Amino acid sequence: MASSHFSLAWLLLPHRMNQGNSAPKAANSVSNNIAKILEQRLCCMQAKLTREMALALWKNFLQITMKRILQQRRLSLYNGAHGYEEEVIKKKLQQFSGGSINLSKEDNGMAILTLNNPKLMNAFSGTMMVELQERVTELENWKDGKGLIIHGAGNTFCSGSDLNVVKEISNSQDGMNMCMFMQNTLTRLMRLPLISVALVQGKAFGGGAELTTACDFRLMTPGSEIRFVHKHMGLVPGWGGGARLVRIVGSGAALQLLGAAARVEPERARSLGLSEATLLSSEETRALAEARAWLSQYTEGPAAVIRAVKKVVAAGRELPLEAALRTEKDIFGTVWGGPANLQALVRRPKHK
Numbered sequence: 001m002a003s004s005h006f007s008l009a010w011l012l013l014p015h016r017m018n019q020g021n022s023a024p025k026a027a028n029s030v031s032n033n034i035a036k037i038l039e040q041r042l043c044c045m046q047a048k049l050t051r052e053m054a055l056a057l058w059k060n061f062l063q064i065t066m067k068r069i070l071q072q073r074r075l076s077l078y079n080g081a082h083g084y085e086e087e088v089i090k091k092k093l094q095q096f097s098g099g100s101i102n103l104s105k106e107d108n109g110m111a112i113l114t115l116n117n118p119k120l121m122n123a124f125s126g127t128m129m130v131e132l133q134e135r136v137t138e139l140e141n142w143k144d145g146k147g148l149i150i151h152g153a154g155n156t157f158c159s160g161s162d163l164n165v166v167k168e169i170s171n172s173q174d175g176m177n178m179c180m181f182m183q184n185t186l187t188r189l190m191r192l193p194l195i196s197v198a199l200v201q202g203k204a205f206g207g208g209a210e211l212t213t214a215c216d217f218r219l220m221t222p223g224s225e226i227r228f229v230h231k232h233m234g235l236v237p238g239w240g241g242g243a244r245l246v247r248i249v250g251s252g253a254a255l256q257l258l259g260a261a262a263r264v265e266p267e268r269a270r271s272l273g274l275s276e277a278t279l280l281s282s283e284e285t286r287a288l289a290e291a292r293a294w295l296s297q298y299t300e301g302p303a304a305v306i307r308a309v310k311k312v313v314a315a316g317r318e319l320p321l322e323a324a325l326r327t328e329k330d331i332f333g334t335v336w337g338g339p340a341n342l343q344a345l346v347r348r349p350k351h352k
């Protein structure tokens, strides 16, 4: 605005000064000088404005980037202080390609994350581990999101880590770094302000079984199974699936499932509280439609409220009581007097 006013004045000035015609030379020289001074000032101001705008944009960019990095650090478990070398393990994982992790975000606030490596029963290649981290970052930055369904391509969920990769990184340093990398990603996944569902079709084995526990709910199709096969691989869960399983089914049942590498079919999963429901269809498209319908009962409504619901529950699930209560207070503050709250006060619904 300011710069356009100045340009206008500068354009008008010589014309005005020439109107009288009484002392043309002197007037011309004065007008030229004034014009020059104005031109110089204008240039200075434009340069200053451009500099200020660039600086403001840069500051804004830095603030957003810092906020994101801090948010990721806050939501993650491991950083350099824990001997975790993210860039080292990422570089390593990038060497083992295959498959992909696909994300589709829908206008209704629901996202579908597809584990896509059907040739290997959707086992996680190195690049898929890195892609999962990227997709989680994308979901963290999706402010309209309310729900998430994770499923596998080709009618099966996931058979864990790609054993070809496991073999290549079987030394202790790589193993620890991969473990911390996946724990960070799955912890951030679990803490997303989205209500998440693992749709288990076919097999969820090893790391695949662990991934299901990072979701709020599990739905199973007829004939599917969840199996923590780690013991048979001479391992224990390392992606956080052991700790989360204890919180879902209790320590006794977790010990049974891990200790026997037991096959958990839909009925047993339901009775243990590991699965919320058994779907009617085991056909890929129909099962996904059923999962959407099931999830939509929790995601209908304004995003701000649904996300607040998930945040309150996540705090209650993870934090000691006093910290959870304080967090609940803060989250309450984000919805109290908000649009949905004010509209409800006008509507005064009866909750019959």
Ligand SMILES: CC[C@@H](C(=O)O)C(=O)SCCNC(=O)CCNC(=O)[C@H](O)C(C)(C)COP(=O)(O)OP(=O)(O)OC[C@H]1O[C@@H](n2cnc3c(N)ncnc32)[C@H](O)[C@@H]1OP(=O)(O)O
Residues within 6 Å of the ligand: 119, 120, 121, 123, 159, 160, 161, 162, 163, 164, 166, 203, 205, 206, 207, 208, 210, 229, 230, 233, 235, 236, 237, 238, 239
């Ligand atoms: C820390 C590591 C730990 C973790 O992350 O927590 C792990 O996850 S370790 C991996 C644990 N998973 C396994 O050990 C699964 C091993 N695979 C199987 O038991 C079976 O393949 C199956 C998943 C039960 C499927 O059996 P089936 O339906 O009979 O199919 P195929 O066996 O013919 O499998 C097709 C094809 O896929 C390959 N495959 C399957 N899983 C993996 C895997 N995890 N890594 C690498 N490759 C895998 C399988 O070998 C077949 O390939 P081809 O032999 O070339 O046909």
